[in-house]
Amino acid sequence: MLCMGLAGVIWAQLPLTAFTLAWQHSIEKVRWEEDYRVTPTGLELGWARVKGSGAGMEIPADAILREGAWQYRRQVPPLQPLRLGRTPEAGDYQLCVDGRCQAFSVWLGPPQAAEPALELWSCAGNSP
Template sequence: MIGLCLGLSGVVWAQLAVADFTLAWNHTIEKVRWEEDYRVSEQGLVLGEARVKGNGAGMEIPEHARLENGSWHYQRQVPPLQPLKLGRTPQAGDYQLCFDGRCRAMSYWLGPPTARQPTVELWSCGLS
C-alpha cells in the first residue's frame, strides 16, 4: 500500500496512510488561504483542484478560474510531484494537511517549524 511520507532527502519523519489530501496554508503577506488537492499515486503526488480566497502580492488568479462559494477554483496541469518541496519557517506559519474530513497543522506530526530546518518534502511512498 502506498501513502504519504513527510521528511527530507528521502529520510522519513512521518508516514500517513492516505490516498488523497488537501494541503492548505495562509499566504505570509496577504493572509489569504490557499488550498491544493492531491492524490497519492505510484508516480508521485498528483495535483487536482486548487483554491484561493483572493488575490494580492504574487497571488494572481488564473484566467480560467471560477468563483465559487467565496474562493477561486482552478486546475494546473503539472506532472506528478515526487517530492513536493515546501518552505516551512516559524515566520510563515505552518501548513495544514486535511484528510478524512479533518485538518491538522503539519506540526502535529513533525513538531513546530524551526529556522534550522526550514524545508520539508512530501512524497508518495510504500507504507511500513
C-alpha cells in the same frame, strides 16, 4: 502512503490516498488550498482554491469564483517530491482529510528555522 521528510529521510508516514494541503499566505493572510492524490508516480495535483489575490497570488485566467474562492486546475506532472518552505515566520501548513485539518506540527513538531524546508512524496516506506 504519504511520506514527510527531507532529502529522502522520512520524518513521518501517513496511510493516505488523497489529501488537501492548506496554508495562509504569509503576507496577504489569505487561505490557499490544493487537493492531491497519492499515486505510485507521485502526488497528483487536482483542484486548487484561493480566497483572494495579492503578492505572488495571481489568479489563473480560467479560474471560477465559487463559494467565495477562486477555483482552478493546473496541469502539472505528478510531483515526487513536493517541496515546501516551512519556517516559524510563515506559519505552518495544514493537512486536511475528509474535511478535518491538522497542522503539520502534529506529526513534525513546530516549524524550525534550522529546517526551513519539507518534502512530501508518495512512498511505500522508502525514500523518493
